[in-house]
Amino acid sequence: MRMLMPTQSDTGLRYEVTFPSATAAKDQDAEFCDIVIDDETRRIRFHDYDEIYSIPGLYEQLFYYELKCQSPTVVCNRLEAAGADFDTLRVLDLGAGNGMVSERLQEMGADTLVGADIVEEAAMAAERDRPEVYDEYVVDDISAPDPENRDILESHDFNCMVSVAALGFGDVPPEVFAAAYAYVKEGGWVAFSIKDEFLTDGDGSGFARMIARAIDSGALELVDRHVYQHRLSAGGDALHYASVIARKRAELRP
Ligand SMILES: C[S@@+](CC[C@H](N)C(=O)[O-])C[C@H]1O[C@@H](n2cnc3c(N)ncnc32)[C@H](O)[C@@H]1O
Known part of the structure; x- marks a missing residue:
């Protein structure tokens, strides 16, 4: 498991996110991560755009900060x-x-x-x-x-x-x-x-x-x-x- 700890707003990291291990990671069209919001862990598929966009800053954190989208x-x-x-x-x-x-x-x-x-x-x-x-x-x-x-x-x-x-x-x-x-x-x-x-x-x-x-x-x-x-x-x-x-x-x- 690659684990990211709770975050500071000035780093651009706001959420505690856990990505699956390399072996558990799915195909690109089924990718997911777990995210803790208000002490609850939610599994989010990368294709659940409605859910991701609804959580301020999550799209930027996941794709641009953590996964280095260029x-x-x-x-x-x-x-x-x-x-x-x-x-x-x-x-x-x-x-x-x-x-x-x-x-x-x-x-x-x-x-x-x-x-x-x-x-x-x-x-x-x-x-x-x-x-x-x-x-x-x-x-x-x-x-x-x-x-x-x-x-x-x-x-x-x-x-x-x-x-x-x-x-x-x-x-x-x-x-x-x-x-x-x-x-x-x-x-x-x-x-x-x-x-x-x-x-x-x-x-x-x-x-x-x-x-x-x-x-x-x-x-x-x-x-x-x-x-x-x-x-x-x-x-x-x-x-x-x-x-x-x-x-x-x-x-x-x-
Ligand atoms: C990975 S996101 C890319 C968003 C943005 N272009 C970027 O680079 O940050 C893919 C986007 O395509 C949109 N999308 C998927 N199917 C679509 C369709 N049939 N027509 C228009 N947009 C669609 C999704 O809702 C989502 O916002």
Whole structure:
């Protein structure tokens, strides 16, 4: 067991968290930890986003402080290095969560930031913890949004979409990614991170097929692909993701 003791607020550690031993750690889509809140131990699956976002600071502590997630920094820096002009970026942040990625994009000078997530608690946490970051935040199924949410998405004339650590694993499926991408104008930037294996053959998620076909057909112009350590697993192993930076040239077919 890797054990973290009760915490001081000035360290960014607020909760007593216990991760499973390496052998007990599950697959990435079933990862969990135990957390003590008000003298009660709760088991939290990493995919129980509603629960995690509802506990202030827990998402940041788990994924960024304990498990050393680097994805927002890596993807945003690669987007900048690829030549995106941040002052003019109108960004759709798909699977936005509580705003970690858009906070970084805002620091880098992005013009407009619109979050989109399927979980209501994500929008509530973004408003609670980063109220100055998003211009708007849509909670919906982006492949079939309510008319008023569709109007919001259409109104921003996006020239960039980012999706960090939100693709596959029961999160954003290919058809939702393609639907969100449709709100980006041609020539716009597309920046995402995804488990490296999901972009190789036989991943089963459908992303490999969709992205490979889009690159082959020219719908997606690949600018940069970079494999990096996304974070540690609950069991302490390095998890590798690919950061992909591309330009939209035509629609995607999931
Ligand atoms: C690991 S979190 C990443 C959050 C944020 N991008 C970050 O890097 O901190 C994955 C997010 O994807 C969201 N998500 C999952 N399925 C989704 C879907 N179909 N449409 C939109 N968001 C989805 C989850 O609710 C969660 O907030």
